[in-house]
Amino acid sequence: MSASQNPRSPSPRAWIAVILGAVVVAAGFTGAWLLRPDAEDPPAAVPTPTVVTPSATPTPEATPPPAPAGFAANTASYDLAALPQVDVFAVVPQLPVDSDPASAPTGEVVSATGAGAPVFADPAGDPVAVLPAEYVYGGTTVPVVERQEHWVRVLLTGRQATPSTGNPGQLSGWLRTQDVAFAAVDARVEVSLSARTIDIVRPGGAERIATDFGSGVEGTPTPTGRSFIMTTRVEPSFGYTRGYPLVYLSVQSPTLDGFGGADVAITAFHYHDARSGAISNGCIRLDPAAIEKLAELPMGTPVLIVP
Template identity: 60%
Template structure:
C-alpha cells in the first residue's frame, strides 16, 4: 500500500509541476507582448496627421475687357502755315462765299463737340490740302461763332458755318460747311440737340439721349417758301421789339437760310428761325417755325451752337 501511495503522490507532484510550468510560460509570453506594444519612452509622439480637405476648384471670373478708345482718324496731314486771316473774307450770317462747300450729308450726325476760334479768328478751308478760303471770327455781334463739329480728325475738324455759298437766285443757298485746323480752335462737349419732325408735328430737345417733347403742333414754310430740311445750329437768340408778331418773345435764329428767298424784310439775308406767332399751325410761314410761348422760351434757353435737325 505504501508503494501505491508513493506512486500516487509522485503522479500528483508531476501534475503540479506541469501546471506551474504552464503558468510561468503564460506569464513570460504576456510580458513579451506587453513589452512589444509599450510606447517608446523619451520620443515625442507625432500627432496623427489631420485629414486635409482638398480645396475645390474655384472658377476665376474672366474680367470684362475694357474697350480701347477708338483712335481719332489721322485724315489730312497737319498744316502749320501761318495765315493773315484779315486778308480773307469773314464767315458770318451776311457773307456769300462761293468757295464754301454746301453740306454734303444734310442729315448726318454730329460728333458731340463744338468749336470756337482762338484769338482773332481761324482760317477756314474748303479743302484741307489747299489754302484757306475764309476765316471764322471768334466773336461777331450776330453770333454764329460757336459752331458744331460734324467730323473730327487728328489735325482737322469739319464744322457747320453761317453764311451762304450763293443766294437762291444765283445758286445753292443751303447750309455750308468748312474745315478748321485743330490747333486754331478750342473744343468743348455738347450733348444737346433739337429734333424737328414736320410730318409728326413734333419738336424735341434731346439732352444726353433723353428727349423732352416741347411742341406737338407748329407752323412751317409754305411750298413756295419752304423750311429748309437738314442739319443746322442755333446761331443767336434775340428779342426784337419791332417784330410785333413775336409779342416780345425771343427769336432763336438758325445758321441755315431760305432755299427760295434772297433776302427778307428789306435785309440781304433770309435766316430761318424759331419764333412765337399767334398763327402757328400748318404750312403758312416764310420758312420759319412758329411755336407757342412755352416752346420758344425753352428753345431760347439752349446754348449757342446747339445742333438742330429738321426732317420731313
Template identity: 60%
Template sequence: MWLVAALAAVLVVAGIGIALVNRQPGPAASTPSETTTTTPTTSAERTSTPTPTADGYAANTATYDVTTLPQVNVFAVIPALPVDDDPFTMPLTETAVARGVGAPVWADPADEPVAYVPHEYPYGGTVLPVVERQEHWVKVLLTGRRAMPSAGDPGQVTGWLRTADVDVTPSAGLGVVVSIANRTIDIVHADGAHERIANDFAWGADATPTPVGRTFVMTTRTVPEYAYTRGHPIVYWAVQSPTLEGFDGADVAPAAFHYHDTRSGPVSNGCIRVDPDAITRLSALPPGTPVMITP
C-alpha cells in the same frame, strides 16, 4: 428791323458801321400755301465725341493772315464754301470756337484756305458744331451762304478748321429735332432721351419752304418791336431760306424758331412758329446747339 432795334447799341460799342446796321436779318412773315415733302432717313441721336486719330488730312503748320480772307458771317456769300454733303446726320457732341482774331477755313484741307471765321461776331454764329473730328482737323457747320437762291444752292455751308486754331470743347449734349411730317419738336439730351416740346407748329409755305437738314442755333434775340412775337425771343439758325434772297429790306434771310399767334400749317416764309412754352424752352439753348429739320 429786328437787329436794328435790338443791336444798334451793341454795334456802336463793337465799332460796327451803320451800313451793317441797315443790312440785318429778320424772320419771315406769313404766306398761306400748301407743301408736300418726303421724309429721308435720318439719325436723330447725336454721335459721341470721338477720340482723334492719326487718320485723315495731314497737318498744316503754315501761317496765314486771316484778315486777307473773306469773313464767314451771316451776311457772307462765299462761293468756295461747300454745301453740307451729309445733312441728315446729327453733329458730334463738340463745338469749336476760333482762337485769336479768327481761324482760317478750308473747303479742302489739301488746298489753301478760302475764308476765316472770327472769334466773335455781333450776330453770333461763332460757336460751331463739329461734324467730323480728325487729329489735325475738324469739319464744322458755318453761317453764311455759298450762293444766293437765284444763283445756286444757298443751303447750310461747312468748312474745315485746323485743331491748332480753335478751342474744341464738349457741348451741352443737346440737339433739336423737328419733324414737319409729324409736326413734332423734340430736344434730344446727351443720354438720348427725347423731350417733346411741341406737337404742332407752323412751317414754310410751298413758295418759301423751311430749310431742311442740319443747322445750328446762331443767335437768340428778344425784339419787342416785332409785335407778333408778343415779347418772346427769336431763335435764329445758321441756315437761310432756300428761296428768299433777303427779307423785309435786308439782304439775308435766316430761318428761326419764334412765337406767333398763327402757328399751325404751312403758313410762314420758312420759320417755325411755336407756342410760348416751346419758345421759352428753345431760347434757353446755347449758341451752337444743333438743329435737325426733317420734311
C-alpha cells in the same frame, strides 16, 4: 438807308437783314435786331411778357477725345485780314454745301481762338475765309460734324450762293484744331415737318416740346437738313413775339435770295399767335413754352429738320 451797305463797317450805320417772315434792323447801334413779322402784329391790348431768358453757353471740354489722324497737319501762318469773313451775310462760293445733311453732328462745338480761325474748303489747300472769334450777330460757335487729329469739319453761317444763282444750302468747311477751342453740347433739336413735332434730344432721352407749329408755305418752305443755333435774342418791342426769345438758325431760305429789300433770308424759331400749319415764309412759329425751352440751349446746338 440802302440794304446793300457793308454791315462790317466800323461806323454806325443803318442796315436791314431779313429773317424769313421777319425783317431785322440794326439802326445806329450794334446788337439790336428789330424783327418785323410777315403778318400784322397782335392787338396791343394783349400783355407782353417781360421775362428775358438768356441762352446757355457750351461746356468747355478739357480733354478732347482721341480722333483719327486724317489729313496731315498744317502749321502755316495766314493773313486773316486778307480773307473774307464767314458770317450771316457772307457768300463764299469756294466753301462746300453740307454733304451729309441727315446725319447727327458729333456732340462737340468749336470757336476760334485769337482773332479768328482760317476756314478751308479742302485741308490740302489754302484757306478761303476766316471764322471770327466774335461777331455781333452770332454764328461763331459752330458744331463739329467730323473730327480728326489735326482738323475738324464744321457747319458755318453764310451761303455758297443765293437760290437764283446756285445752291443756298447749309455751308460747311474745315478748321485746324490748333486754331479752335472745343466745348461739349449734350443736346440737339429734331424737327419733323410732317409729324409737326419738335424734340430736344439728350443722351438720356428725348423731350417733346411741340406737337404742332407754324412753318413755311410751298413757295417759301422751311429749309430741311442739319443746321445750328446761330444766336438767340429777346426784343420785347417785337409785338408779335410777345417778348419771347427769337432763336436764329444758321441756314437760310432755299427759295429766297433775300427778303424785304435785304440780301439775306434767315430761318428762326419764334413765338407767334398764328402758329399752326403752312403759314410762314420759312420760320417756325411756336408757343411760349417751346420757344423758352429752345432759348435755353447753347449757341452752336445742332438742329435737324426733316420733311
